[in-house]
Amino acid sequence: MSISFSRNLRNAGLISAFVIAPCLAIAPGAASAMETIKAVVTAAPNVPPPITRHEAANVIVELEASEWVGKLSDDNNYKFWGFNGTVPGPMVRVMVGDTVEIHLKNKADSKESHNIDFHAVTGPGGGAAMLNTEPGQESKLRFKALSAGLYFYHCATASPSIPEHIANGMYGAILVEPVGGLKHVEKEFYVVQSEFYTKEGKKGETLEFSFENGLAEAPSHVVFNGNAQSLIKNPLKAKVGDTIRMFYINAGPNLVASWHIIGEIFDRVYMHGSLTTAPLEGLQTTLVPAGGSSMAEFKVEVPGTYLNVDHSIFRIAKGAVGLLKVEGPEQPDIYKGLK
């Protein structure tokens, strides 16, 4: 079976699954009496401010799909597709019980139609069925956040193929906090691991997407926050004594991640981003499935530079390495070289 034939079959199945979804477009006057607020969304590695309210609200989230050429590494550019002009797309923070309105625009100069499947949504296509948006158009979806957790979102448009939309950078995170929020920590970071599948190209060229390399699960790049040098050039920073909370997404589209920070131990890992399950404690490395997440908290006790990696370790040669710099006084009781 040729690649294009199997691709068309797959698309046909997915398209029909979306078409049969019932229409739940937002009707005027249907909103409840809840307070309406506009969500603050942030580009990685930044995290929106913690939620301090205890009452559910109507939260409006504005996102825009677009397509642009940007840096994938110091050597090459890539034609990204993404949300709000960044790869990954922004992080969204809401509370369980909130009614969330997604307003998705697709920039007028886009070549493709785009949508979003939110893993936090209960309903057909995770909302994608309601958010198919042609260039220059806007679509809206209302959903109720039913379960606390750290969730992935991604484009799921079937033309030319769903994998291509994800592989080109159309993804991000939505955190659904429990009522009352998460415990205070000194630092929060948003990190997304993802693969890129490109055809071969020379230094300085804009690399092209390769569907064949995607099928072979042979990425040319495995990166954090959309660029092979992203967290090398702009390290995450903290101070001795800080507790760090990391919201870690594995966008895939294919690989399972073995997330590890060299020289640190995760004090608490909320496996798969579940915030309704007790965390595991004292972990070295944690699995993050493709299209999944993990939330980890850890106190940094010793100053120095730490490496954030996928411990499927050859991937560091493809870009899966970032820096965490911890400043503060030496702690010889915990860590000291001996003569």
Ligand SMILES: [Cu+2]
């Ligand atoms: Cu898309």
